Amino acid sequence: MTLQLIAQMTITAITLGLIYGLIAIGLTLIFGVMRIIQYAHGEIYMLGAYFLYYWFDVLHLPYWAGLLMSAVVIFFFGVGLQLLLFRPLHGKQMLYSLAVSLALIFIISSTGLITFGAVVRGISSFVTGGVKIVGAELTYERMIIAMISLTLILGLWFLLQRTKIGIALRAVAEDPETAALMGINNRRIHYIAMGLGSALAAVAGCLMGTLMFIVPTMGFVATVKAFMIVIMGGLGSVVGALVGGFIIGIIDSFLTTLASSELAYIMGFVTIFAILVFKPSGIFGQDWE
Amino acid sequence: MNEKSAIRIRPPLSIVLWIGGIGLLLAYPFLIKQQKYPIHVAITICFNISLATSMWLTWSLGFVSFAQAGFMGIGAYTSALFLIRLGLPLWVGVWAGALVGGVLALVVSLPLMRTRAVYFFMASWAVGEVIKRIFAYYRGFLGGWEGLFNIKPPRLGPIDFANHTAYYYLALISMILIVLAVYRMNKTRTGWIFWSLHEAETLASHLGIHALKYKVAAFTIACSFASLTGALYAHYHQYINPRSFDIWVSEFALVHIIVGGLSTVAGPVLGASFLTIIDELLRPTGFYRVISFGVILILSVLFLPDGLESIPERIRSRIGRFLEDKETRKNVIGASIKGLPKTGKGKE
Numbered sequence: 198m199t200l201q202l203i204a205q206m207t208i209t210a211i212t213l214g215l216i217y218g219l220i221a222i223g224l225t226l227i228f229g230v231m232r233i234i235q236y237a238h239g240e241i242y243m244l245g246a247y248f249l250y251y252w253f254d255v256l257h258l259p260y261w262a263g264l265l266m267s268a269v270v271i272f273f274f275g276v277g278l279q280l281l282l283f284r285p286l287h288g289k290q291m292l293y294s295l296a297v298s299l300a301l302i303f304i305i306s307s308t309g310l311i312t313f314g315a316v317v318r319g320i321s322s323f324v325t326g327g328v329k330i331v332g333a334e335l336t337y338e339r340m341i342i343a344m345i346s347l348t349l350i351l352g353l354w355f356l357l358q359r360t361k362i363g364i365a366l367r368a369v370a371e372d373p374e375t376a377a378l379m380g381i382n383n384r385r386i387h388y389i390a391m392g393l394g395s396a397l398a399a400v401a402g403c404l405m406g407t408l409m410f411i412v413p414t415m416g417f418v419a420t421v422k423a424f425m426i427v428i429m430g431g432l433g434s435v436v437g438a439l440v441g442g443f444i445i446g447i448i449d450s451f452l453t454t455l456a457s458s459e460l461a462y463i464m465g466f467v468t469i470f471a472i473l474v475f476k477p478s479g480i481f482g483q484d485w486e
Numbered sequence: 487m488n489e490k491s492a493i494r495i496r497p498p499l500s501i502v503l504w505i506g507g508i509g510l511l512l513a514y515p516f517l518i519k520q521q522k523y524p525i526h527v528a529i530t531i532c533f534n535i536s537l538a539t540s541m542w543l544t545w546s547l548g549f550v551s552f553a554q555a556g557f558m559g560i561g562a563y564t565s566a567l568f569l570i571r572l573g574l575p576l577w578v579g580v581w582a583g584a585l586v587g588g589v590l591a592l593v594v595s596l597p598l599m600r601t602r603a604v605y606f607f608m609a610s611w612a613v614g615e616v617i618k619r620i621f622a623y624y625r626g627f628l629g630g631w632e633g634l635f636n637i638k639p640p641r642l643g644p645i646d647f648a649n650h651t652a653y654y655y656l657a658l659i660s661m662i663l664i665v666l667a668v669y670r671m672n673k674t675r676t677g678w679i680f681w682s683l684h685e686a687e688t689l690a691s692h693l694g695i696h697a698l699k700y701k702v703a704a705f706t707i708a709c710s711f712a713s714l715t716g717a718l719y720a721h722y723h724q725y726i727n728p729r730s731f732d733i734w735v736s737e738f739a740l741v742h743i744i745v746g747g748l749s750t751v752a753g754p755v756l757g758a759s760f761l762t763i764i765d766e767l768l769r770p771t772g773f774y775r776v777i778s779f780g781v782i783l784i785l786s787v788l789f790l791p792d793g794l795e796s797i798p799e800r801i802r803s804r805i806g807r808f809l810e811d812k813e814t815r816k817n818v819i820g821a822s823i824k825g826l827p828k829t830g831k832g833k834e
């Protein structure tokens with residue numbers, strides 16, 4: 198019984214950690230490259246989930262195509278946001294981007310409430326069945342979702358480390374002026390970072406919506422988690438986001454099962470406070486103003 | 487010596503404006519014949535200004551504290567518990583709240599100040615959120631999510647502060663005192679030290695400024711101002727729950743500062759008044775209220791990045807440019823008569 202419980206909690210922790218990591222990596226990309234606070238990241242995650250819901254559950258189109266389409270559509274949504282709102286703020290105080298994205302939260306989540314309705318829905322599963330590991334249920338759905346998240350995270354890491362565009366992204370994050378002197382189009386890199394980050398959030402939203410439920414107000418919780426993870430792991434660090442995701446996943450899964458979700462929430466914030474006190478720039482972050 | 491006394495005869499314009507403004511605020515309830523709703527809005531504005539000003543104080547050192555709402559909650563809960571459990575009125579509770587908030591801020595700020603910039607923002611957010619969740623967690627003593635009820639406003643001799651007009655004066659006085667304190671502090675040497683830490687912390691510490699000391703002091707003062715406001719808030723609404731001290735309260739305070747302007751204390755005052763009034767005006771639009779609020783926020787950040795406080799300066803410079811234009815035009819015309827080429831014509 199206890200072993201089963203532990204196994205179940207571990208499985209939940211890993212899946213949650215990977216999805217949280219996916220949201221957070223999008224944020225860390227946006228943050229690291231453009232140095233703006235994209236506070237409405239969670240709302241984009243919500244929009245991605247609703248896109249898949251309408252695609253799959255209302256229009257009955259294929260699931261995987263929907264996932265891809267959601268990522269593509271949200272990619273361009275992110276590019277549009279960058280074009281209209283964040284580009285004019287480039288190089289200014291970070292607080293301005295915070296204010297603009299706060300306004301975006303108001304606009305997107307209220308528009309969501311009006312159009313989608315304040316109803317809790319779920320995206321239907323794309324696969325049924327599962328296996329038992331030491332008595333704990335591991336559904337194929339959960340397994341596939343974890344695999345997708347892991348693949349995307351590793352894919353992004355590969356992109357950043359090995360490809361030309363990834364090196365350009367890192368160069369702009371490191372030193373925009375020198376990067377520009379080397380012939381990198383900063384503006385285009387900003388669009389790519391914003392689009393990619395948003396697309397990752399959209400995929401995370403789709404997966405989370407399949408696993409749990411969707412409501413128009415689910416965005417803010419995701420924003421909070423993403424910020425906790427990103428700051429905990431260190432800004433601009435992909436590994437940090439993954440580790441932070443696992444830490445929050447473990448806290449959420451174990452404490453919610455053993456005590457209450459209230460306590461899980463408190464402990465999450467206490468942990469991040471403790472980490473920041475001992476490592477003021479996060480676990481893997483470099484010192485950065 | 488003589489010149490100095492000659493200047494003193496006429497008080498400076500700013501003092502006249504201050505006194506006029508305060509007089510207008512004092513007369514406000516009677517100008518609107520003591521209608522309840524406008525007075526309620528005015529009280530809300532007072533609270534928002536106080537909170538935004540306290541946050542602006544931390545901003546003058548270069549960091550944004552998202553723990554402000556949590557500390558407001560500490561003041562509110564302390565004062566409410568003093569009344570409910572001990573039967574002590576607001577007059578005791580407000581000071582107790584400010585004291586508890588200040589002491590707690592002092593304790594928390596020592597580790598908190600290790601973090602900087604965005605990390606500070608997140609760490610202070612964590613502090614505020616933990617405070618709020620603790621209110622919710624202790625169901626027996628702190629009332630849990632249902633909160634605390636029946637927090638009666640105080641009496642002072644014949645004045646019963648359950649009356650909106652009377653409470654308005656209480657909120658107004660505390661707001662004016664907080665704004666004045668922050669304004670005065672900003673003008674002194676301490677204020678200059680705060681701004682020096684804002685601009686270049688490393689340089690300031692090399693000049694012998696104890697950065698940590700000033701940061702802790704400013705954070706403590708700001709948090710006790712927030713707690714004081716919280717105590718007044720609790721006794722005004724007579725009901726508090728953890729949701730009243732949500733992260734959104736801090737975020738709104740930040741938005742008030744940004745829209746109002748970041749560089750002087752006029753920013754939080756103007757921003758909080760303007761946005762609270764806008765929010766109340768949008769109330770009849772229901773769902774669209776939040777959307778319109780968001781749109782107004784975006785527009786004001788994009789088109790008025792220096793905030794509302796920069797409007798007089800803008801108007802002045804526009805008028806100045808207009809007059810200058812006239813002058814140049816006259817000169818140009820005069821010059822052209824003398825056979826010189828025309829330059830600088832028209833508005834840039």
